[in-house]
Each structure stands twice: as C-alpha cells, then as structure tokens.
Amino acid sequence: EADIYQTPRYLVIGTGKKITLECSQTMGHDKMYWYQQDPGMELHLIHYSYGVNSTEKGDLSSESTVSRIRTEHFPLTLESARPSHTSQYLCASRGDGANVLTFGAGSRLTVL
Amino acid sequence: AQKITQTQPGMFVQEKEAVTLDCTYDTSDQSYGLFWYKQPSSGEMIFLIYQGSYDEQNATEGRYSLNFQKARKSANLVISASQLGDSAMYFCAMRPSVTGGGNKLTFGTGTQLKVEL
Numbered sequence: 266e267a268d269i270y271q272t273p274r275y276l277v278i279g280t281g282k283k284i285t286l287e288c289s290q291t292m293g294h295d296k297m298y299w300y301q302q303d304p305g306m307e308l309h310l311i312h313y314s315y316g317v318n319s320t321e322k323g324d325l326s327s328e329s330t331v332s333r334i335r336t337e338h339f340p341l342t343l344e345s346a347r348p349s350h351t352s353q354y355l356c357a358s359r360g361d362g363a364n365v366l367t368f369g370a371g372s373r374l375t376v377l
Numbered sequence: 378a379q380k381i382t383q384t385q386p387g388m389f390v391q392e393k394e395a396v397t398l399d400c401t402y403d404t405s406d407q408s409y410g411l412f413w414y415k416q417p418s419s420g421e422m423i424f425l426i427y428q429g430s431y432d433e434q435n436a437t438e439g440r441y442s443l444n445f446q447k448a449r450k451s452a453n454l455v456i457s458a459s460q461l462g463d464s465a466m467y468f469c470a471m472r473p474s475v476t477g478g479g480n481k482l483t484f485g486t487g488t489q490l491k492v493e494l
C-alpha cells in the first residue's frame with residue numbers, strides 16, 4: 266500500500282508543452298526528493314526539500330522547478346518540455362530521524 | 378563525495394539458489410548508511426535492507442542479508458532461496474550520517490538479476 270503517490274504514471278507529450286508531475290505523501294514527512302532515472306541507469310537527485318517553502322537543487326542539473334507550499338505536496342514542473350527530458354521521475358520522502366526513503370511508483374515521461 | 382560501484386550489470390541465478398550482488402563504496406565520512414533497493418520492471422523502488430556504518434552485526438531481513446565488510450568498503454547483498462519474483466534491478470545506495478542528517482542518497486548503476494527455473 267503506497268503512502269506516496271505520483272501522477273501521472275505515464276505521460277507522452279509534444280515538445281514545448283508545460284507539464285507538472287504531482288507527488289503527494291500522507292506520512293507527514295518533512296523531507297521530500299525528486300530523482301531522475303534514464304532507462305536502465307542509476308537514479309540522480311535533481312531536487313529536494315527539507316520542509317515547507319524550502320527547496321534545493323540536487324546533484325544533477327535540471328531545467329525543472331519544484332515548489333513546496335504544503336508538507337504533503339511536492340510538484341515538479343517543466344515549463345517547456347524537450348525530448349532530452351524523456352526519463353522516469355521518482356519522488357521520495359523521509360521522516361525526521363528515519364534512514365529509509367520511501368519512493369512513489371514513478372512518472373514515466375516521453376517527450377516527442 | 379560518495380561513490381557507489383556495482384560491477385555486475387547482469388546476473389543469472391537458478392530458482393532456490395542463493396545469489397550475491399556486489400557493491401563497493403567510497404566515502405571519507407566516518408558515519409554513513411548503506412541501502413539496497415529493488416526495482417521491478419514496473420518502476421517503483423522497493424526498500425530491502427539497511428546497514429549503518431557503526432552496526433557491528435550484518436543486517437538481515439528475511440531472505441535478504443547484507444555482507445558488510447567495512448575495511449574493504451563493501452556491502453554485498455545476499456539473497457537466499459531465490460524466487461522468480463526476485464527478478465528485478467537491484468540498486469546499492471549510500472547516504473552520509475547514520476543518525477538521519479545528510480540529505481543525499483547516492484545510487485550505484487544497478488545489477489539486473491534474472492531468476493531462472
């Protein structure tokens with residue numbers, strides 16, 4: 266039973282479109298993360314947040330942006346999608362003092 | 378900076394056999410945590426097992442055990458009695474600080490495990 270939800274699971278869009286990937290968690294976790302994963306490759310951290318109104322860029326440079334207006338919600342936005350943005354995007358969260366990240370099911374984005 | 382190395386891009390194992398997936402890491406931190414995640418073809422990341430750098434005992438969770446050799450900087454995953462449902466990609470990961478501080482989980486490139494009849 267997932268406590269962290271990502272929508273859409275799959276998205277195919279054209280170049281230049283604006284898209285928002287939604288991520289919500291019901292565990293009250295302060296820390297949330299976005300990872301990008303190309304097929305068959307490792308995960309790379311692109312954004313993270315320590316709490317409301319806190320966002321930081323991760324190790325991998327990304328043209329996407331994030332916001333954290335509510336604890337449970339951490340959406341990722343691409344203002345103008347390009348084929349190079351085709352990837353899987355995984356959202357995760359972690360409670361204070363916890364070691365383990367809980368991941369959502371992922372959003373697979375294809376930009377034509 | 379931390380680095381995780383998984384040298385086995387793919388592994389095959391027969392059902393009911395045990396298999397070891399290799400993971401070595403590099404860090405200058407004294408305190409860190411090591412993780413293994415499973416990623417089926419559906420894409421979600423499933424947490425399997427965790428080992429803190431100061432834990433003296435190797436971690437075990439059901440059929441999963443972590444062979445932690447701190448001096449060699451290795452954290453191999455052992456899956457006993459493999460099942461067909463174990464077929465998936467397996468990622469080793471590390472995060473600095475055992476106590477919960479330190480934000481970034483660094484992943485290896487993964488090992489694709491295929492369990493055969």
